[in-house]
Amino acid sequence: MTAKVVRIIMILLTVFIASIVLPDFYKTSFKRNVKYVSLNYSEVTKQFVIWGLKDGVLLDTLGNEYSRQEYERMVPFSSMPQLLKRNEFPDTVAGVPVTPQLVAENNYRHIVNLTERGRYYAMSPLVHGGTDRVGYIYTNDMMRVNRNGIEFYNCEDGRVDKEKSALFDQELRKLGYCPPAKKIYGRSATGYKRDDGLFFIDSKDQLFQVRYHAYKPDCRKIELPDQIKLRRVEWEPDHPEVVAYLFGDNNGVYILTVDNQIIKLDLDEFNYDQFKVFDVMGNLFYHMISIQKDGYEKLYVFDRNYKLLDKYGVHSDVYEESAAGVVEGFLFPFVTSTYSYINGYYISSEGQPFVKFIWLNLVLAGVLLYIKRRKGLNVKNPFHIIDLFMVVAFGVFGFISVLIYPIRK
């Protein structure tokens, strides 16, 4: 009896492993690149331009077709190097005089990977500005916010700098912080024009910003709008007006500006858990935000004051809808993925539609029943019935696993 129960446990483990290995073999053999579609917005025609819908040409939302050269002339800010090479860079765009320097100063891009599974250390350096040195300097210590409060760990001697820690702790206590920090965000580093220090969310979900300037702590509590709790703070190192993007638990995205304003972005479809990429870009005329998930991209165009001007969503091919993907749905009841380089190390199982895989599962259960009868086994035995149920539920994974572990006499 014990051996039979152990057998079922081992079958379940093997089903799990097979759900990783077999779909992986299948994908390696049959997965082909699918067409990806992406969006841009023309500063000249004020239309969205779509890549990838038709071979060799680009389309706009009115259905007009453009060659690559025409497209580059339609988006002079993002195609500036190419236009300069061909001596086609315009003197004015939409009636506004432009120079390459002006365009370069205003172009920016920041891609936020929304799956937070990457590496994280609960400490980070905090640079020191306003000293007798030009720019910012490292102080050979790392900031952390643990149960004891804010601490600066001196890497050279392996001790906490109590004097400096007390200075910051005092300042933060006045602001009402409640250690430990749930997470520290930001990257305080030399080599940037502006240092926004580090952000942390304390145990009461309050957001604080910590900087070190002229031998004094420069801390502030950032009041959050709409009673939100933050899911993430993404610091913005390159944009002259933006300090960070704040992702709330209400699926709202807020911009924290250098003049301490918090502006909510009008992103109607954004869902932090569903979308994978949050791509912020901008130029002399517009701010643009593209949110992307598998098979779908939506581009929002804002004016310089973050007022929504236009938006457009486009669907692209996904593996699940390709021939190999459709067949996969019939073959495997679920697929387990174990690893993604970008997203860190994870295990996730994704089920297929029941109406697809059940047919093969039933056929395999029939085959198993035939094999068992042919061997003269008593198929009314509860363990044989469990075997059949496992094949119905787990399909090809269950079938292989049940055969690997025969019921012992």
Added chain:
Amino acid sequence: MILHLFYKEWLKTRWAAFFVSLVGLAIVVYIFLDVDNNVRMKGSFNYLMSVFYGIPQANYYNSLIKYVPLLIGICIGLSQYVPEVLDKRIKLTLHLPLRNTIALYTMLCYGFLLLILSYGVVFGTFFYLNNSYFPFEESLAVLTSMMPWLLGGIAAYFMIAMIAMEPNLFYQFIYALVAYYLVKQFYIGVEHADTRHIIPALAIMAFVPCTALLYTSYRFMKGER
């Protein structure tokens, strides 16, 4: 009786455990000689910065120890079970005045404890040295990175016990294949401190095979082929 069984297992496994722990310790010493050299050349702060923000493969000093837990698991497993099944010596153990399940699990417990002891020697030294060079946060990050590798060694040990007790060569091969793909799942991460989300799932995957010995040994005891 159980202590006698432990002694019997000790006689079989002591040299393998000793040498594999020695190899592990040698790797730990090499790693921290390298760390010490880097700290002296770059300074502690700069070295820690390169570990935190540098290119993963170039800066993860602990990656050299990745397969040591697997090596420990395999060496202890093979030294313990291969002599038993080669000459069917296990039959003598199964004829002792002791329930077979208890006898088998005594063997398995012994192997597991020896594995943990070897881990303790090698990784205890590693973390002792790590704490002397790095802050607690880094040690915690290294520990979370290493957890899948440590669990992988445990899974490999349990699967070897299961395969060794299987009397049929064909099924041995099939179970070895299952073991390969099971253990492979523990060694696929490259990033530092990015494994924290999956440690519970991997722990279940590592400890479930500890029951598998009962399945194959049952067949062995019945004399099936």
